[in-house]
Amino acid sequence: MLRIPRLSQLAAAALALAVTASGAAFATTQTSDGPASGRPAHAVASSSAGVDGAMRAALDALPKGDGRYTVAVEDLDGGNAAVYGAGTGAYDTASIVKVDILAALLLDAQDSGAPLTAKQKKLAAAMIRDSDNDATNALWKTIGETDGLDAANKRLGLKATHGDRDGHWGLTRTTAADQTVLLEAVLGDAHSPLTTHSQAYLRSLMTTVKADQRWGISAADGKGAAAKPPLKNGWLSRSATGLWDVNSIGRVEYGGHTLLVAVLSDGQHTYRQGVDLVERAAATAVKAFVKAETSDVLPKA
Template sequence: MSSRPSRTASKAGALLASASALLSAGLLYPAPAAAATTASSGHTPAHATAAVLDLDGAGGAPVLHGEDRAYDTASIVKVDILAALLLQAQDAGRQLTARERKRAEPMIRRSDNAAADALWRQIGRASGLAAANKRLGLTSTTGGPGGKWGLTRTTASDQIRLLWAVFGTGGTVRAGSGGLDARSRAYVRTLMSQVAPEQSWGVSAAGTEDSGRALKNGWLERNTTGLWDVNSVGRVTVKGHRYLVAVLSDGSASMGDGVSLVERTARAAVT
């Protein structure tokens, strides 16, 4: 939402196809040739921030690597959109409808933008996201303007708070208050563990066991500079140890560079 120099040659076609699909769907914006040339020849170095929470450790605070500043979410916000939808359903005392599931599942598994557009409207756009995030404990996330959910701004530490709301043990849940209940958390976890194979890059590079992997990625080319925002959030397992990992980045000259940066940063942060 291209490939790493080391082991992504086989992924390149699939990732580029995904990028083309996003371009046609409106999340990615074509950059002028001049901007792309400038970006590749002399742009400001790319930046990345990682946050890691050890689910099996004694401490309860995430460890930060890099400056915990705000980045554009691109499609990682789709996890947040789904969380907001589930909270609204909980408050109404119901499960998701078949229509809602038909949109939620491709939104996470395939990063479907049309599904995200529909659910973004349904939750109330930025204001609906803000209401959900207040309940989930996020403090530094601001929804994108109008229909531009991909321009939501967030920090790595806030993404760990969101991941904790999904992968943590939960708490007291009542209509209108509290976080995601056990059924909702299990639903999000399941979808994040079933992302399309061509979108399984990112924080998964830090894991050693596929069975413990669950993630959501996001990628966005900026129309003014030709530079890329590339992000990845999720849970990984390393030698039986579970970690929540969020890596946010911007300023990469290409999607491939961004993927490589995110994966290097994730591995370094976990190890």
């Protein structure tokens, strides 16, 4: 089987994209460009074979909607990874940054040698399970806001995620590849700076989000409606445009494979339109990715 680097390395490659002021993009051979303003814009040197090409072809075949989106998928079992839409640049995190904020809080707790307080645990549960913004504001101050988040992200291996300089946590900018690096650290990577205890705590909260927030990457889980994968969604209506950012990150099981998935979108006219796009993109990408992994398309190692 063709092996490409784990997504932590792939994210570094995606970071090498040089996006000019006019929007032109140049990518490495391990990323696939996708839609910007609803139109495919393939990377100049993107791979056309294996999981990368299969995922790109499947997503390019979807109806072209409004706005833009990007998808990253990594197989924790097989070691393959692919990114679609890397050349479209960075996206607002909206509430998916709450996973990052809790990871930063847990790193601080590990450094101090003291567990989270009862109050911090209550706030963390509300932030992840309910996506409560007041709880997030409190923990955002605790971690040192933008500077604290950026410092934690250096330790977590994120290279293309940067906090908003005006201190708005929902306007943190990120890429799909970087979000999958975060998921590696949060959902059990052995090399994570987070302890196994911290990882288990984060995973438990992400697996028990409120029922009405179980949309998004869960649409790609092979268990269907019964699935309760660890995930976090984010949605934000931008006041300047009235258009929506809608994102989803997490881990799914499909066809015997354990996959990290991140879908980011912006420029959506409604929240519902964004949710539909994210779910359709996640399900399409995962299906194509796994089909390519398990077919004769990929050469044997």
